[in-house]
Amino acid sequence: MHIAVCIKQILDPEISPRAFKINREAKLAEQAGASLVIGPFDLNALEVAIQLKEKHGAKVTVLTFGEEKAQDALRRALAMGADEAVLVAGDGAASREPSVTAKVLAAAIRQLEPVDLVLCGRQSGEWDYGQVPGLLAEELGLPLVPFVPRLDVSGDGFRLERESDAGNVVVEAPKGLVVSITNAQDNNPRLPKVRDIMMANRKPIKKLGAADLGLDEASASASAGRLEVLDLFIPEVDSECEFVEGDDGAEKAANLVKKLLERKVI
Amino acid sequence: MNVIVLAWGGDGSAPTGPVQELLGAARRLAGAGGGSVVAAAFGPAAGAARSLIEYGADRVLTVEHDALAAADADAYVDAAEAVCKHVGDAVVLIPGDRLGWETAPRLAHRLDAGLVTDAIDVAVEDGRVVATKPVYGGKAHAKIAMRGASQAVLVRARTQAPLAPDAGRSGEIEAFAFEPGPNAGRVRVVEYKHEDTGDEVRLEEAKVVVSGGRGLGGPEPFQQLAEIAGLLGGAVGASLAAVDAGWVPASMQIGQTGKSVAPDLYIAVGISGASQHVAGISGAKTIVAINKDAEAPIFRVAHLGVVADYKDVLPALAEELRRVKG
Ligand SMILES: Cc1cc2nc3c(=O)[nH]c(=O)nc-3n(C[C@H](O)[C@H](O)[C@H](O)COP(=O)(O)OP(=O)(O)OC[C@H]3O[C@@H](n4cnc5c(N)ncnc54)[C@H](O)[C@@H]3O)c2cc1C
Ligand SMILES: Nc1ncnc2c1ncn2[C@@H]1O[C@H](COP(=O)(O)O)[C@@H](O)[C@H]1O
Numbered sequence: 001m002h003i004a005v006c007i008k009q010i011l012d013p014e015i016s017p018r019a020f021k022i023n024r025e026a027k028l029a030e031q032a033g034a035s036l037v038i039g040p041f042d043l044n045a046l047e048v049a050i051q052l053k054e055k056h057g058a059k060v061t062v063l064t065f066g067e068e069k070a071q072d073a074l075r076r077a078l079a080m081g082a083d084e085a086v087l088v089a090g091d092g093a094a095s096r097e098p099s100v101t102a103k104v105l106a107a108a109i110r111q112l113e114p115v116d117l118v119l120c121g122r123q124s125g126e127w128d129y130g131q132v133p134g135l136l137a138e139e140l141g142l143p144l145v146p147f148v149p150r151l152d153v154s155g156d157g158f159r160l161e162r163e164s165d166a167g168n169v170v171v172e173a174p175k176g177l178v179v180s181i182t183n184a185q186d187n188n189p190r191l192p193k194v195r196d197i198m199m200a201n202r203k204p205i206k207k208l209g210a211a212d213l214g215l216d217e218a219s220a221s222a223s224a225g226r227l228e229v230l231d232l233f234i235p236e237v238d239s240e241c242e243f244v245e246g247d248d249g250a251e252k253a254a255n256l257v258k259k260l261l262e263r264k265v266i
Numbered sequence: 267m268n269v270i271v272l273a274w275g276g277d278g279s280a281p282t283g284p285v286q287e288l289l290g291a292a293r294r295l296a297g298a299g300g301g302s303v304v305a306a307a308f309g310p311a312a313g314a315a316r317s318l319i320e321y322g323a324d325r326v327l328t329v330e331h332d333a334l335a336a337a338d339a340d341a342y343v344d345a346a347e348a349v350c351k352h353v354g355d356a357v358v359l360i361p362g363d364r365l366g367w368e369t370a371p372r373l374a375h376r377l378d379a380g381l382v383t384d385a386i387d388v389a390v391e392d393g394r395v396v397a398t399k400p401v402y403g404g405k406a407h408a409k410i411a412m413r414g415a416s417q418a419v420l421v422r423a424r425t426q427a428p429l430a431p432d433a434g435r436s437g438e439i440e441a442f443a444f445e446p447g448p449n450a451g452r453v454r455v456v457e458y459k460h461e462d463t464g465d466e467v468r469l470e471e472a473k474v475v476v477s478g479g480r481g482l483g484g485p486e487p488f489q490q491l492a493e494i495a496g497l498l499g500g501a502v503g504a505s506l507a508a509v510d511a512g513w514v515p516a517s518m519q520i521g522q523t524g525k526s527v528a529p530d531l532y533i534a535v536g537i538s539g540a541s542q543h544v545a546g547i548s549g550a551k552t553i554v555a556i557n558k559d560a561e562a563p564i565f566r567v568a569h570l571g572v573v574a575d576y577k578d579v580l581p582a583l584a585e586e587l588r589r590v591k592g
Pocket of ligand 1: 013014040123124125126128403478479480481482504505506507508519520521522523524525535536537538539540541542543546556557558559562574575576577
């Protein structure tokens with residue numbers, strides 16, 4: 001079994017609103033002191049792939065479309081247990097454009113040995129378009145199963161649990177599909193050991209450019225995309241919080257109930 | 267410009283809340299650009315055709331097929347593609363539920379349309395449709411325009427004002443013949459799982475929601491939350507961190523990637539108030555935060571704040587509620 005996992009390097013989503021700064025001209029967040037990490041749902045997807053590998057035996061290839069520094073994300077994935085890593089070089093703007101990203105990733109996946117399963121995160125955790133998995137499925141002509149907390153091999157294909165508007169549903173699909181992964185108790189990403197991190201630093205990373213994928217430069221640039229970001233700004237929030245007084249927790253609790261009754265909330 | 271609203275869900279008597287909102291937004295867009303509003307009503311929603319007109323559609327295309335009753339997304343993508351190609355270049359507005367998120371990118375690919383997901387606002391500026399969406403977990407907002415003759419916007423629920431239904435509005439209703447493509451049914455449903463949250467009140471419909479986060483430190487304090495929720499006739503929710511810690515099932519997660527709730531009262535205990543969490547409670551009328559850190563961002567959205575260790579507050583809160591409710 002061959003599993004491809006698409007991961008994206010993003011600005012740490014956990015940084016506090018106070019530390020968060022933007023460059024309005026570039027229409028991007030400033031990295032400042034924040035670290036670059038793998039998107040949280042991409043980590044869940046990696047964990048799912050590695051668990052499948054441990055259970056059934058599989059080769060796991062991680063791919064990313066991004067700048068040179070996205071190699072760090074690939075190294076982290078190798079340390080978690082991925083076997084091979086592919087960096088498709090692109091500038092930051094192009095790799096934020098979902099339609100371009102999907103085209104580029106599809107071309108890269110077609111160059112790999114045949115893939116049984118393509119895993120993505122449900123959304124990047126940065127611009128959160130939530131589009132690449134669906135676009136990729138269309139590019140590759142494969143079915144999409146989105147919002148999957150867990151899946152397993154079943155017969156010749158896969159058995160997947162997915163979230164839907166009517167609660168969770170179990171589906172079956174043949175080999176050859178794109179899946180977007182959502183977080184669950186059982187796909188919390190593992191922390192690689194120091195030894196695995198050191199080993200991963202010695203593994204090769206395959207680097208491809210647009211030309212290697214048979215794409216011309218222009219079609220792999222942001223201007224070929226379908227979106228144009230006009231502005232990025234920090235919205236204003238006006239807090240109207242009334243702090244409940246009291247000498248201790250119990251008194252605060254009593255005063256809270258009083259306030260809720262006054263406001264006719266309870 | 268013409269605007270197409272994808273309408274699904276509901277029991278066929280009236281459009282769902284999110285579809286009513288899309289019709290309101292569609293009228294405003296069409297009004298600014300001088301076009302008409304076409305609603306595509308799929309599956310069971312076709313029964314609400316007349317009501318779609320009352321809420322703002324000029325024309326309704328009803329699309330019915332067995333494959334749509336089964337909520338097979340492959341079939342929905344095929345159906346939406348067929349209707350949109352029939353209507354021609356337009357701005358397509360899509361509900362922000364899971365079916366919408368699943369359908370939208372695939373539809374956009376087939377229409378060669380730009381797509382903005384999770385829009386909280388959509389307007390015409392300098393002749394272009396511009397959608398505003400939260401990015402970086404809501405810490406910033408981006409205004410995005412779409413390129414191409416066909417454009418699509420997936421709109422977050424509870425962000426658009428619906429129009430008051432007007433029984434006097436007129437419009438056309440037309441049945442649209444549709445056959446799913448060869449790919450429909452590649453993914454087969456084998457089981458519907460029923461959520462067992464242990465709650466009698468469904469989280470999405472609860473009037474009171476008491477949620478816990480990482481600050482609770484373990485699964486046990488959720489019992490206390492359940493007791494308080496029980497006293498108020500409410501349900502218990504959680505943050506992603508509490509779900510990932512394995513303390514509660516994912517069905518209890520509230521936020522951008524969990525459930526959206528709109529209770530009269532939301533009590534957040536030991537939750538920092540990350541924007542991704544807060545995205546799920548924008549419909550809450552009164553928000554109470556209990557957190558030991560006075561600087562926690564949750565206090566920026568809370569109406570009533572209690573700065574304290576939850577361990578010192580919850581027992582007294584339960585007792586006090588028993589007293590006033592008993
Ligand atoms: C793309 C994306 C989507 C996401 N979707 C969601 C989502 O749908 N829902 C969601 O919730 N999160 C989501 N997250 C995660 C989110 O960013 C936060 O990591 C998460 O909400 C934090 O959970 P928390 O508030 O429980 O934990 P923390 O941020 O760790 O906060 C714990 C809080 O508890 C307080 N505390 C500690 N001890 C006590 C005590 N004894 N008494 C009182 N207070 C105490 C602390 O002061 C702190 O404020 C998403 C993240 C990303 C990147
Ligand atoms: N530049 C990229 N390189 C690799 N995978 C990506 C990239 N962008 C998005 N993805 C994948 O697609 C998912 C959804 O991304 P998005 O549509 O941007 O929210 C992510 O969680 C990744 O799995």
